[in-house]
Amino acid sequence: MIKMAAHCDFSSLELLMKASSKEKVVKVCNDVYVMGSSQSDGLLSSVCESLGTRPNETKKMIESLSSVLKTIIFHGYTEPQEIQSLFPKDFHKNLRDLITKIALDNMNTWKTHSISTQVSLPRLVDFDWRVDTKMASDSVSRTSVPTCILQMKVQENQTDVKTTPENHNINVELSKETLDTMLDGLSKIRDQLSSVARR
Amino acid sequence: MDLSERGLTAGKLVDMKWKLGVAVCSDECKSLNSPFVAMTLKVADASGKISTHTFELTIPQFQNFSEQMKDMAARMEMI
Numbered sequence: 001m002i003k004m005a006a007h008c009d010f011s012s013l014e015l016l017m018k019a020s021s022k023e024k025v026v027k028v029c030n031d032v033y034v035m036g037s038s039q040s041d042g043l044l045s046s047v048c049e050s051l052g053t054r055p056n057e058t059k060k061m062i063e064s065l066s067s068v069l070k071t072i073i074f075h076g077y078t079e080p081q082e083i084q085s086l087f088p089k090d091f092h093k094n095l096r097d098l099i100t101k102i103a104l105d106n107m108n109t110w111k112t113h114s115i116s117t118q119v120s121l122p123r124l125v126d127f128d129w130r131v132d133t134k135m136a137s138d139s140v141s142r143t144s145v146p147t148c149i150l151q152m153k154v155q156e157n158q159t160d161v162k163t164t165p166e167n168h169n170i171n172v173e174l175s176k177e178t179l180d181t182m183l184d185g186l187s188k189i190r191d192q193l194s195s196v197a198r199r
Numbered sequence: 200m201d202l203s204e205r206g207l208t209a210g211k212l213v214d215m216k217w218k219l220g221v222a223v224c225s226d227e228c229k230s231l232n233s234p235f236v237a238m239t240l241k242v243a244d245a246s247g248k249i250s251t252h253t254f255e256l257t258i259p260q261f262q263n264f265s266e267q268m269k270d271m272a273a274r275m276e277m278i
Contacts, residue, residue: 074229114227121237121255129267131274146278148271149209154254170252171209172242178212179272185215186265189236192219193258196234 008067010088015053015061016095024050029069029102033110036066065099072103073110080104125167126153148174210242213249236261 019025028050035043048058068086077083083100127150134145151171158165174182215238222233239253256264 070227074227076228076230111228111231114225115222115231115233116257118222118225118227120235121253124254124256124260124264127264127267129271131271131278133278144278146275148275150212150271151209152252152254154252170240170242172212172240173209174212176272176275179268179275182212182215183268183272185217186268189217189219189261190265193234193261196219196221 008064009060010064010091012057012060012064013068013095013099014092015051015057016065016099017092018051018053020052022098025098026102029065029099030106032062032065033069033073033106034113036062036070068099069103069110073107073114076107076111078104078107120157122154122156124152125155127151146176148179150174210244210250212240213243214241215239234258 016025016028019028028047031043031046031050035046044055044058044062047053047062048055051058053061071086072083075082080097080100083103084096087096129148129150131146131148134143134147136142149171150173151169153167153169155167156165217239218237220235220237222231222235224231235258236256237253238256239251241249241251243249
């Protein structure tokens with residue numbers, strides 16, 4: 001859920017001015033956007049360390065910053081004015097402009113991150129394959145049939161917030177005919193993809 | 200790949216269904232336009248019991264998968 005920037009406590013963002021360098025502010029923004037949704041304790045300590053601030057005052061800032069950044073990424077703003085208009089008129093101008101620049105610079109990276117963590121079916125994360133020749137089996141004493149083994153690693157959706165989701169393996173053996181049929185299907189997907197890309 | 204996982208423990212691919220989708224928007228991005236491929240594989244084990252596995256691939260993953268399946272077919276031709 002995004003708490004829209006309209007309800008954000010902008011004054012708490014001024015804690016960012018305690019950063020000793022612009023790079024520290026960039027790091028804080030990045031940490032807040034990327035780690036913000038996973039409710040990790042690591043985020044609070046990382047930000048406190050970057051700014052040299054105490055946890056109590058930092059918590060509020062993180063909440064507000066997260067709300068602002070999420071609003072910006074949600075709308076996909078491309079113009080600085082669109083982002084600047086989110087801030088109150090009396091907000092510290094340099095800080096406002098710095099946050100605006102950081103958001104614009106990181107827009108694509110953060111959007112990609114958002115896509116990788118969005119609602120999804122279990123994801124294929126890796127696969128291996130091998131081509132074998134079947135020389136014999138319990139039913140045939142001599143043979144020479146090519147066959148392939150495909151192992152796919154699928155990562156399930158997280159069920160427990162604190163643990164990494166499990167991977168499970170799918171091992172399949174494919175005959176030449178099965179593989180050819182699969183390739184047919186894959187080429188249909190490729191065709192559809194090019195027509196989607198053209199639109 | 201672990202040799203003990205070959206042949207006797209790999210199931211036979213019985214069916215492959217697919218869907219090409221485009222994620223339009225999400226709670227985090229109002230405008231996404233992000234394509235993805237979803238697949239359901241039906242695998243029969245040695246006893247004939249069929250299990251289904253459904254998963255998503257990003258487009259780069261799909262392209263990599265597709266290329267490697269073509270490689271695999273080419274290798275099979277050489278045997």
